[in-house]
Amino acid sequence: MRIVVCLKPVPDTAARIKVHKDGTRVDPEGVKFVLGPYDARTIAKAIELRGAAGGGNEVVAISAGAASGEAEAKKRIKDALALGADRGVFIADPTPENRDPLATAKALAAAIKGLDGFDLVFCGRQAVDDQALSVGPMLATLLGVPCVTDAVGMEVQGSTARVRRAAEGRTEVVEVQLPAVITGQRDLADEQYPKLKEILAAGKKPIADFKFDWPATPAYHVVSLSPPPEPIAGKIVGKGPEAVPELFKLLQSEAKVLTF
Amino acid sequence: MLQANTARVPLATDDDEALPGGGFLVAPVPGKNTFTRERLSDEQRAFAEAADRFVEGEVWARMEAIEHRAEVEGPNGKEPLVVQLTRQAAELGLCSIEIPEEHGGLGLDLTTAMVVSEALRGCASFATTLGAHSGIGTMPIIYFGDEAQKAKYLPKLATTELFSCYCLTEPGNGSDALGGKSTAVRSPDGTHFVLNGQKQFITNGAWADMGVVFANIDGKYSGLIVDLRAPGVVRGAEEKKMGIKGSSTTGLVFQDVKVPAEDLLGKVGDGPAIALNIIYVGRMKLGFSTMGTAKHAIDLTVKFVKERKQFGRPVIGFDLQQAKLAEMVAWTYAADAVCYRVVGAVDRDLSRLPDRHDARGQIEVLRRYGLECALIKVHASETLSRVLYHALRMHGGYGFCEEYQVERLARDNVVETIYEGTNDINRLVLSGALAEAVHGSSIPFMGFVDEVHRGLRSGDLDPGSVDGWLGAETARVFGLKRALAWAVEQAFIGVGQDVRVEQQVMCGLADGLIALAAAEGALAKTLACGEGDAQAAVRADITRLCLLEATGEVRRKAQEALTHALAPRARAEKLEVLERLLRWAEPAAEAPEADAVAIKRRIAEHVAGRGRYPF
Ligand SMILES: Cc1cc2nc3c(=O)[nH]c(=O)nc-3n(C[C@H](O)[C@H](O)[C@H](O)COP(=O)(O)OP(=O)(O)OC[C@H]3O[C@@H](n4cnc5c(N)ncnc54)[C@H](O)[C@@H]3O)c2cc1C
Numbered sequence: 001m002r003i004v005v006c007l008k009p010v011p012d013t014a015a016r017i018k019v020h021k022d023g024t025r026v027d028p029e030g031v032k033f034v035l036g037p038y039d040a041r042t043i044a045k046a047i048e049l050r051g052a053a054g055g056g057n058e059v060v061a062i063s064a065g066a067a068s069g070e071a072e073a074k075k076r077i078k079d080a081l082a083l084g085a086d087r088g089v090f091i092a093d094p095t096p097e098n099r100d101p102l103a104t105a106k107a108l109a110a111a112i113k114g115l116d117g118f119d120l121v122f123c124g125r126q127a128v129d130d131q132a133l134s135v136g137p138m139l140a141t142l143l144g145v146p147c148v149t150d151a152v153g154m155e156v157q158g159s160t161a162r163v164r165r166a167a168e169g170r171t172e173v174v175e176v177q178l179p180a181v182i183t184g185q186r187d188l189a190d191e192q193y194p195k196l197k198e199i200l201a202a203g204k205k206p207i208a209d210f211k212f213d214w215p216a217t218p219a220y221h222v223v224s225l226s227p228p229p230e231p232i233a234g235k236i237v238g239k240g241p242e243a244v245p246e247l248f249k250l251l252q253s254e255a256k257v258l259t260f
Numbered sequence: 261m262l263q264a265n266t267a268r269v270p271l272a273t274d275d276d277e278a279l280p281g282g283g284f285l286v287a288p289v290p291g292k293n294t295f296t297r298e299r300l301s302d303e304q305r306a307f308a309e310a311a312d313r314f315v316e317g318e319v320w321a322r323m324e325a326i327e328h329r330a331e332v333e334g335p336n337g338k339e340p341l342v343v344q345l346t347r348q349a350a351e352l353g354l355c356s357i358e359i360p361e362e363h364g365g366l367g368l369d370l371t372t373a374m375v376v377s378e379a380l381r382g383c384a385s386f387a388t389t390l391g392a393h394s395g396i397g398t399m400p401i402i403y404f405g406d407e408a409q410k411a412k413y414l415p416k417l418a419t420t421e422l423f424s425c426y427c428l429t430e431p432g433n434g435s436d437a438l439g440g441k442s443t444a445v446r447s448p449d450g451t452h453f454v455l456n457g458q459k460q461f462i463t464n465g466a467w468a469d470m471g472v473v474f475a476n477i478d479g480k481y482s483g484l485i486v487d488l489r490a491p492g493v494v495r496g497a498e499e500k501k502m503g504i505k506g507s508s509t510t511g512l513v514f515q516d517v518k519v520p521a522e523d524l525l526g527k528v529g530d531g532p533a534i535a536l537n538i539i540y541v542g543r544m545k546l547g548f549s550t551m552g553t554a555k556h557a558i559d560l561t562v563k564f565v566k567e568r569k570q571f572g573r574p575v576i577g578f579d580l581q582q583a584k585l586a587e588m589v590a591w592t593y594a595a596d597a598v599c600y601r602v603v604g605a606v607d608r609d610l611s612r613l614p615d616r617h618d619a620r621g622q623i624e625v626l627r628r629y630g631l632e633c634a635l636i637k638v639h640a641s642e643t644l645s646r647v648l649y650h651a652l653r654m655h656g657g658y659g660f661c662e663e664y665q666v667e668r669l670a671r672d673n674v675v676e677t678i679y680e681g682t683n684d685i686n687r688l689v690l691s692g693a694l695a696e697a698v699h700g701s702s703i704p705f706m707g708f709v710d711e712v713h714r715g716l717r718s719g720d721l722d723p724g725s726v727d728g729w730l731g732a733e734t735a736r737v738f739g740l741k742r743a744l745a746w747a748v749e750q751a752f753i754g755v756g757q758d759v760r761v762e763q764q765v766m767c768g769l770a771d772g773l774i775a776l777a778a779a780e781g782a783l784a785k786t787l788a789c790g791e792g793d794a795q796a797a798v799r800a801d802i803t804r805l806c807l808l809e810a811t812g813e814v815r816r817k818a819q820e821a822l823t824h825a826l827a828p829r830a831r832a833e834k835l836e837v838l839e840r841l842l843r844w845a846e847p848a849a850e851a852p853e854a855d856a857v858a859i860k861r862r863i864a865e866h867v868a869g870r871g872r873y874p875f
Contacts, residue, residue, distance in 0.1 A: 082306060196352060199306045
């Protein structure tokens with residue numbers, strides 16, 4: 001079985017994000033990039049499935065050029081390798097600032113098609129920076145395989161996967177024929193921490209460069225990006241059950257989210 | 261580029277040429293090749309990030325439970341959470357960094373061990389637990405164990421299958437650590453020792469399976485590996501402590517405990533060597549973890565003062581709070597610079613050993629850096645104290661409440677100035693080592709001071725100039741070295757044979773040396789980072805602030821020390837000389853770098869914009 005994990009370096013959500021002076025994107029200066037929280041879970045799941053499937057299987061981590069730049073992206077691929085992925089593929093992008101989800105999906109599809117077959121492709125449900133939620137489904141379309149979104153759990157039996165998806169307050173269990181693209185939620189797997197030994201081993205695992213002819217102009221582009229409004233300071237009204245009446249009152253009178 | 265005006269000690273060099281044992285006092289100011297955090301390898305960075313994530317995801321998330329000594333069900337049954345977390349950390353490899361590969365460890369360099377110590381920030385209960393196990397509880401076996409002992413213990417220590425501790429302190433012997441009263445008597449048939457005695461303040465005392473225990477064998481202090489589950493071992497009650505409440509600190513009583521002869525560590529009488537040599541790395545690690553905690557305290561505080569509003573605006577908008585934030589960042593920046601400069605130098609020397617993994621060779625290198633290890637320990641732990649002093653107060657009343665982390669950090673910080681040698685003891689170690697280096701000529705002190713005297717006689721004190729970015733600051737750091745080195749010489753002459761008695765004078769010199777290390781470290785780091793990136797101007801401001809503060813500190817401490825050490829008749833003249841020398845460490849009054857108030861505002865504005873400790 002070959003499992004592909006698509007990943008993207010995203011700004012650390014604890015970091016303060018500033019809008020670039022061109023007004024259309026996040027200013028990468030001074031931002032710490034990390035493996036996205038959804039990507040971290042899909043990697044963990046991929047490693048788990050590889051283990052369950054026995055020998056002769058591999059997990060391939062792929063990243064397509066990112067705003068963070070090549071060095072950062074390769075470091076994040078290394079993160080995946082340290083978590084147990086077997087090899088990496090990096091798709092360089094000379095002009096990442098005018099990229100859109102379709103172009104990214106095309107690049108990933110090209111690299112995956114070049115892999116000599118695949119059984120499963122994981123994407124995070126979304127990247128926490130642009131939140132487009134579209135690369136996974138687009139990628140499935142381009143690869144001509146089914147897509148299951150928002151997975152919170154899954155097992156593989158032969159050539160079918162049974163996937164639990166979280167859908168607005170209910171859980172749906174679906175069966176899908178492999179190969180397929182799965183986009184993962186946080187609950188897909190427990191967060192894993194890399195072992196120092198694996199970090200050492202990751203240094204020796206290969207990262208291949210895949211060349212892709214990026215479209216010259218994006219299918220869509222961001223016209224402007226504005227930061228969120230300043231958050232309103234929170235208020236602690238007390239602790240435990242005694243605080244509930246006061247909280248209730250404030251939710252009615254001040255926040256006006258309860259109207260009864 | 262460098263234009264020293266004669267062939268004396270050059271004012272500055274690109275490399276860090278300071279000799280171990282205080283050589284930086286009289287060495288050229290190091291420049292762009294100085295080792296800094298920025299020069300960590302990708303792998304070392306990845307180690308740091310892995311430890312960072314573990315601490316954030318598993319330790320910080322459960323801090324309250326840790327502090328209340330919560331017990332949780334795990335593979336080993338019900339255990340304190342902090343023990344479980346240590347086991348989890350061991351799984352990731354955090355307990356085997358220094359254990360050689362052939363004994364189940366990773367055998368990584370000292371820098372890696374320190375980067376990970378830095379990551380174990382803001383969670384002193386956990387860091388202390390882990391450190392007592394994998395640091396002082398394991399290192400003696402790595403350094404002094406024979407092959408059989410290493411094979412028997414190290415693989416199990418790496419995984420925490422055996423949990424360890426370090427038993428040196430006794431009720432009557434804390435700082436006077438080598439005077440312990442415990443005894444181990446060899447059995448007539450020579451197969452074992454019979455251990456009797458009492459140990460005090462033992463971290464992990466409640467749950468350790470084994471310990472490195474010091475006791476007198478035939479009147480010679482020696483180290484033993486002791487099975488704490490053996491009959492005759494009595495664990496004392498848990499101390500009710502001010503801080504690190506999640507950790508265990510107990511007494512241990514040994515009553516006729518049988519210790520197999522093969523568990524003697526090293527030879528009879530190796531106790532002092534073991535205790536002294538273990539402490540170098542321990543001090544360095546404590547330096548790194550307190551420095552890491554200072555960064556964390558800054559992050560917490562920036563977030564708070566940006567959100568907290570008074571008089572209609574965020575508290576960070578007030579000049580006074582900006583000044584505090586700037587100081588916190590500058591002090592921490594200097595601590596970071598000093599820590600990495602030293603570990604870089606130690607690792608450089610270790611890498612030159614014919615056999616990198618030879619324990620004796622490693623110990624010899626570390627011993628030479630004993631002064632720097634003590635310096636890091638005092639400087640970083642007290643930098644954290646000062647940072648927390650500000651952090652707590654910048655939180656107003658909330659800083660006094662448990663719900664805000666800084667309250668716990670401030671309580672935890674106290675013990676960091678007490679264990680691994682109290683900071684007093686470390687200052688005495690530092691100044692004692694300096695006296696030894698000066699008298700034993702292991703650093704070129706005399707030549708350097710002679711040069712100062714020549715300058716004083718001829719009236720030509722101009723040290724020459726340095727071209728390029730921060731050239732003036734580089735020359736000023738050199739000026740500070742001359743003033744301090746001269747003061748050290750005068751003070752030593754003044755106290756003569758009374759070096760051990762004149763503790764105030766000696767510790768004043770130690771403080772001067774720490775201040776110099778901080779300013780020089782900050783400058784070297786800034787030069788090493790270069791003027792290319794967006795933060796270069798802020799680094800330069802931080803450097804200038806550190807230099808202004810260091811000059812003030814050296815002046816105060818040197819004045820006090822010299823006033824006492826010198827004959828009253830000589831005071832006026834000598835203090836005037838001190839001033840003449842210090843002038844070369846100061847900016848021109850009209851220069852922008854003389855204005856600390858403006859500098860602090862700029863630093864604070866940048867840090868507030870970044871929303872966290874930004875380097
Ligand atoms: C929470 C905690 C955990 C600890 N964990 C361990 C452990 O795991 N293993 C272990 O072996 N020990 C441990 N210790 C012990 C610790 O190392 C000692 O407490 C420390 O070395 C100080 O010794 P003391 O407490 O006996 O103080 P004392 O030595 O009695 O010191 C009292 C005061 O006198 C000063 N003083 C002492 N001698 C001199 C001198 N020559 N000149 C000037 N001033 C002097 C000291 O600086 C201090 O201010 C721990 C302590 C604590 C509090």
